[in-house]
Amino acid sequence: MKIGVFDSGFGGLTVLRALLPLLPGAEFLYLGDTARLPYGSKSRSTIVRYALSSTRFLLDQGAEFLVIACNTASALALKEIRASTQVPVLGVIETGADEAAASSKTREILVIGTDATIASHAYAGACRERGLRALEKACPLLVPLVEEGWVDHPVTAEVIRIYLTELLQQAQEAELDPDTLVLGCTHYPLLRPMMEAAVAPAIRVIDSAQATATQAARMLGGHPALSRKPDRPSRCRFFATDSVTKFGRLGARFLGSAIHEVELVDLGG
Amino acid sequence: MKIGVFDSGFGGLTVLRALLPLLPGAEFLYLGDTARLPYGSKSRSTIVRYALSSTRFLLDQGAEFLVIACNTASALALKEIRASTQVPVLGVIETGADEAAASSKTREILVIGTDATIASHAYAGACRERGLRALEKACPLLVPLVEEGWVDHPVTAEVIRIYLTELLQQAQEAELDPDTLVLGCTHYPLLRPMMEAAVAPAIRVIDSAQATATQAARMLGGHPALSRKPDRPSRCRFFATDSVTKFGRLGARFLGSAIHEVELVDLGG
Numbered sequence: 283m284k285i286g287v288f289d290s291g292f293g294g295l296t297v298l299r300a301l302l303p304l305l306p307g308a309e310f311l312y313l314g315d316t317a318r319l320p321y322g323s324k325s326r327s328t329i330v331r332y333a334l335s336s337t338r339f340l341l342d343q344g345a346e347f348l349v350i351a352c353n354t355a356s357a358l359a360l361k362e363i364r365a366s367t368q369v370p371v372l373g374v375i376e377t378g379a380d381e382a383a384a385s386s387k388t389r390e391i392l393v394i395g396t397d398a399t400i401a402s403h404a405y406a407g408a409c410r411e412r413g414l415r416a417l418e419k420a421c422p423l424l425v426p427l428v429e430e431g432w433v434d435h436p437v438t439a440e441v442i443r444i445y446l447t448e449l450l451q452q453a454q455e456a457e458l459d460p461d462t463l464v465l466g467c468t469h470y471p472l473l474r475p476m477m478e479a480a481v482a483p484a485i486r487v488i489d490s491a492q493a494t495a496t497q498a499a500r501m502l503g504g505h506p507a508l509s510r511k512p513d514r515p516s517r518c519r520f521f522a523t524d525s526v527t528k529f530g531r532l533g534a535r536f537l538g539s540a541i542h543e544v545e546l547v548d549l550g551g
Numbered sequence: 552m553k554i555g556v557f558d559s560g561f562g563g564l565t566v567l568r569a570l571l572p573l574l575p576g577a578e579f580l581y582l583g584d585t586a587r588l589p590y591g592s593k594s595r596s597t598i599v600r601y602a603l604s605s606t607r608f609l610l611d612q613g614a615e616f617l618v619i620a621c622n623t624a625s626a627l628a629l630k631e632i633r634a635s636t637q638v639p640v641l642g643v644i645e646t647g648a649d650e651a652a653a654s655s656k657t658r659e660i661l662v663i664g665t666d667a668t669i670a671s672h673a674y675a676g677a678c679r680e681r682g683l684r685a686l687e688k689a690c691p692l693l694v695p696l697v698e699e700g701w702v703d704h705p706v707t708a709e710v711i712r713i714y715l716t717e718l719l720q721q722a723q724e725a726e727l728d729p730d731t732l733v734l735g736c737t738h739y740p741l742l743r744p745m746m747e748a749a750v751a752p753a754i755r756v757i758d759s760a761q762a763t764a765t766q767a768a769r770m771l772g773g774h775p776a777l778s779r780k781p782d783r784p785s786r787c788r789f790f791a792t793d794s795v796t797k798f799g800r801l802g803a804r805f806l807g808s809a810i811h812e813v814e815l816v817d818l819g820g
Binding site for chain 2: 316317318319323324325328423425426427429430432437440441444524525528550
């Protein structure tokens with residue numbers, strides 16, 4: 283069973299990290315479109331074009347299930363990706379909204395993410411379908427802070443404090459009573475302890491990477507190709523469109539373990 | 552006289568801003584390759600490919616002089632761009648190093664820029680050719696902070712303080728006595744007051760955007776096509792490979808005046 287996992291860069295490795303223990307025996311194909319990252323600051327048509335060529339590559343490699351481990355691509359290109367293939371496609375937005383719906387008692391939640399994810403209002407739409415009201419906020423500095431390695435740094439804590447204070451103030455002005463904060467970007471799980479410190483105990487933090495892995499495992503858990511070899515470890519192949527050295531070095535931080543081999547892919551552009 | 556100005560995004564508009572008053576009567580063609588930005592975190596071969604297709608577009612539009620207003624492209628692709636055309640090509644690295652050489656008394660200087668510019672050691676090489684010793688440091692958070700609009704924000708002041716303290720400590724450990732700091736990224740002119748506050752009065756700040764404009768004006772100042780119409784205002788056409796709305800909105804911050812019309816260009820990718 284080959285599972286394709288796609289992100290614009292490294293963040294999706296937090297989804298892969300959550301998938302690995304849940305789907306033993308699977309073969310994961312991870313593609314980071316690092317030559318064209320970040321998607322988060324680009325327009326819809328550009329993101330759709332990049333996402334389609336990236337997922338096409340994973341399908342050509344034999345992927346039988348696709349995880350769009352990129353909030354921006356899930357927000358802006360999921361429909362187009364689904365239309366381009368017969369294999370099941372799971373995006374991080376729907377799964378994050380599902381978990382928020384299961385968790386929230388007040389039915390009012392907060393969502394943070396990149397510029398493009400937030401501007402798309404994809405979370406607000408997915409939440410509305412589930413009977414939740416969502417207040418969204420773009421936090422464009424958080425990805426660069428994670429990529430600088432400042433995941434446990436006072437500057438990052440201060441930036442998080444500034445963003446969340448603004449968001450909570452907006453919630454108050456809108457007379458909302460949020461009890462859940464969705465981390466709508468696959469980089470943010472690395473900042474989870476800081477996020478929890480900033481909003482606890484009134485607000486529960488939900489991580490769309492973990493939510494997506496849980497849902498994928500639920501969908502595939504009974505798959506015969508997997509259940510036949512539950513004691514076999516998962517295998518991973520890593521592909522990147524830019525420097526494989528940098529992918530291995532930075533990626534290990536997101537995956538939480540060493541990445542030994544990365545294959546370079548040219549998707550044009 | 553058509554002058555092509557190229558950057559991966561908006562930062563090069565600080566170079567255009569410095570050029571405008573120096574070259575009245577010129578027609579500027581500015582291309583921001585915003586669909587593929589930022590170049591600063593990508594590999595050399597990817598940057599060369601992007602820079603060549605971008606400058607080819609400006610040449611096809613009739614540019615008779617090219618300003619590579621992007622430190623990353625100047626560091627990694629200048630040779631390839633020069634080999635691809637007969638028109639004169641000016642990059643920001645050489646001009647920044649020229650001005651540092653004219654300014655420094657101790658012959659020891661500091662340079663800050665993006666990851667890719669610094670990893671290329673292009674400034675160190677250009678400085679060495681001019682009899683200067685350069686200590687370089689990548690400051691990857693500064694571009695996102697400028698793009699967030701936090702150009703006069705305490706968090707940005709703190710990030711600058713952290714980066715420059717580390718750099719000055721490295722200088723001390725290497726027994727250097729630097730008297731000049733080169734801002735090796737076209738986003739950094741917007742942070743110049745904060746940079747000066749952090750290192751003054753011992754260290755003079757040089758801005759490669761201003762240095763490039765001055766050198767271009769020196770090279771073209773006597774050009775007959777320009778000197779014939781010194782009282783005619785300069786004209787600008789703006790091209791972007793991603794959202795023209797975003798280019799107009801963000802770009803105005805870098806240009807220091809409104810951008811009314813932006814043309815969308817598809818360079819593939």
